[in-house]
Amino acid sequence: MALVGLEELRAAQRRIAGVAVRTPLMPAPWAADGNRRLWLKPENLQPTGAFKIRGAYNRLAALSGPERARGVVAQSSGNHAQAVAYAAQLLGIKAVIVMPDTSPAVKVANTRSFGAEVVLVSPHERDTVPAELSERGGFVWVPPYDDPYIIAGQGTVGLEIGEDAPDELDTVLVPVSGGGLISGTAAALKLTTPGVRVIGVEPELAADAQESLRTGERAIWPVERTYRTIADGLRTPAVGELPFEHLQAYVDDIVTVTEEQIRSTVAVLARRGRLVAEPSGAVATAAYLHHAQELGGRVFAAVVSGGNLEPKLLSELLAA
Template structure:
């Protein structure tokens, strides 16, 4: 299995540069900077991988469009990228996707299909067959992983003495790309994945040394709706190669991290985006400057009000 290389990530950076934001590092406290991917045009890091993957579709295939399945942020990203690059898009989302993310996906011109939480992949493959479209999975694709890896390039450029990078984990595309880039540029930097305790399948896999599967309904219990997927064979290979550790955080720790991010940096984070900061606040970490990737800010207003209140 071929892993994404630093050259792949540099090529992705060139491809996506006209369409994504080089997000800044914002001071959280004396030891932590946050990387607010909530500042992307779709409010999440997923735009990086989506633009890179769509930009590499051959011209003769573009008219048939793209299909994606997603819990929300990848849906918006593919819809936005398809609109920007002139392709039709069909997106399959599970029924527990926040309405905010469904509405935003439709607003970008995509056709949205809402299905049961265990049916999103099968329906997407049906649409690919029906339309002869190109599938853009949320994480299980080298072009998607390379696009997410551009975050690692930016972190190393903006904070050369970084010691630890904390990254949310769901399907593993983000942590795979970031870790591949960071470890290639700074082998001594520790890359730590973070996930909710209620969706701690990657932590269990890391401890076991092999993929451990959790039932989708169990993973759906967490408030972090963007972290309910599980790694693929491809992302697991990257995690094993490049990631130093994976830790979990509790539901209360996630909510408190959303509050702390808002109060200390004036940035809105969705619950999924806050897990890296939750780990910084509640787990023992190596000494030295740390960066937490705040992966997105697409949170329902009612949920944000409840957490901040």
Template sequence: MHKLYDFMEARERLGTVIEKTKLIYSGIFSDESGNEVYIKPENLQRTGSFKVRGAYNKIAKLSDEEKGKGVIAASAGNHAQGVALAAQKLGIKAVIVMPKHSPLIKVEATKKFGAEVILVGDVYDDAYKYARELQEKEGYTFVHPFDDEDVIEGQGTIALEVLEEVPDADIILVPIGGGGLVSGVACAAKLKNPLIKIIGVEPEGAASALAAVKNNQVVALDEANTIADGTAVKRIGDTTFNYIKKYVDDIVTVSDYELMETFLLLVEKHKLVAENSGILSIAGLKKLNVKNKKIVSILSGGNIDVLTISSMINKGLINRKRIFTFSVDLPDKPGQLVAVSEILAAQNANVVRLEHNQFKNLNRFHDVELQVTVETYGEEHINKIVEVLNEKGYIVKKLNS
């Protein structure tokens, strides 16, 4: 276990390498949670995530002999870029083993930092196995994404920055994947302020840390099923488990739907783009049974592709009742479509899509089914639209509620 000066030395080590990601006060998440909420935007970090902190700290502490032989890592995501950038900054060789089907954008980003990328196997486990074989053969130092003391130490520098800006913070919320980030942040924060609460946040479909705490030992989940792919870890580390037991006060879980809703608010209100794993700690705000506390949510990463962004926004709109799809049956005679359109216009519902299909309704021969998608202000607005349509004699079938 680390001492406070270990983290302070790590911070000095990282001084010229990392971006200073200043806290952002969040009016929207403060209002929604009833607390004073700040966001630590590590999505704005170099490589787009916090991972460069732990990777650089680990590699910088290697002996000259170890540096001369180079480093190796297995990763399909943020860790790959963190190790590649750290090695480039230190002028040493880095080999990154990634699964064959890794997103091309992540492969190219890793190569851009000067690393040699080897594509092996269909899943992470295949890449990890091959990386370990190469490590033995070539004498590289293996840089683990989370289960490593020096990596944990590097991640803990985030807590020092947080408490420098908000020394009287009551709670820090931290995403949990393998446990490296929460271990470092929890240890450093508690050494600085023993009264602070550290709460980890996991996706419901991959709550491996919560399972370990409940069983009082590290366990492997049967599956890790979540849109938060960066934290889809079936088994946390043995080292990180010890830190979690000692320093983490609680672990909460959030659903994929809650992540979608949080993503939308973050983009809309803060103009911040984050990956699904990165926003766990913000989505977790709703799971806290506290009010009027100073809370910092660590937004851990922002590496997300454009198609996923589009999907997350659309699903977030639906989840927050900002998009409403419904159908009504209309008599098959002129003027009916105009009548419905006028009702919607009077209610300030912006029509996004409209499908008028006289062949779709098989139950009533003389009727036509009209499917409509509208933008709304939220649930109250939807209820008002339905109420007015009902008053005009239309039976509304909700299709996305």
């Protein structure tokens, strides 16, 4: 499979303009440590609360007329679900979203609020039911990460970081789940901002991507293993096939953070950064706060990938 190139990334940037927010690169002076500095890319400020709108809208906007008439089906634990539902609503396309029954209620409710039909299934069925619905109902399947349009759309995050970054930027930290965000972001940065390292971050309880990159073979973790982490958006059992090729080509390393580090970073981002980040969205910042010295960089950017979490959970994490 061909890697996403600069032409596809630029086309995605034009396609999503005016729909996805061009989020700022925000300084985080409260996180400075000696000569080490941090910038934040707050994708939690997107209309659907996460970066996923970039890839979802890029994919749906590129559908042909006959494909739009068929409607779309997608699977997601929440953020891709909301993004596809929102993009489909904007474009007048019917959307059916398959979500695991363990998804946060706020994500299910938000997805339905955009007019999508939600089908709740067990975590084991999340990735098989969409194919059945696509075959039975004729829907166009919109995967969450294993698609060049999705990767290109998410890669606009990297284009924006490259355009806005200070000259001293040397390290970009990106959450990893199925690999769409880090694939596109890494491709964009490596093709436009040579010399910048791209490091993925995932929970140590769902470290299939780290294992995959370091062994050179896609690791598949059972859902019983990945569902231990509080970071519900990063429980995907394996990176996609196309994202894995991008990881091998463009990603310098993948590191992990603990559950306690994720939890405490949600609170730090809220108190010090004034940003509401879900656990999945906090992992990149957690890597900086707890591992910056061993990562070896001086000027970091961390992607805060989303902010969709239950108010009760946020309250608990702030009170801890």
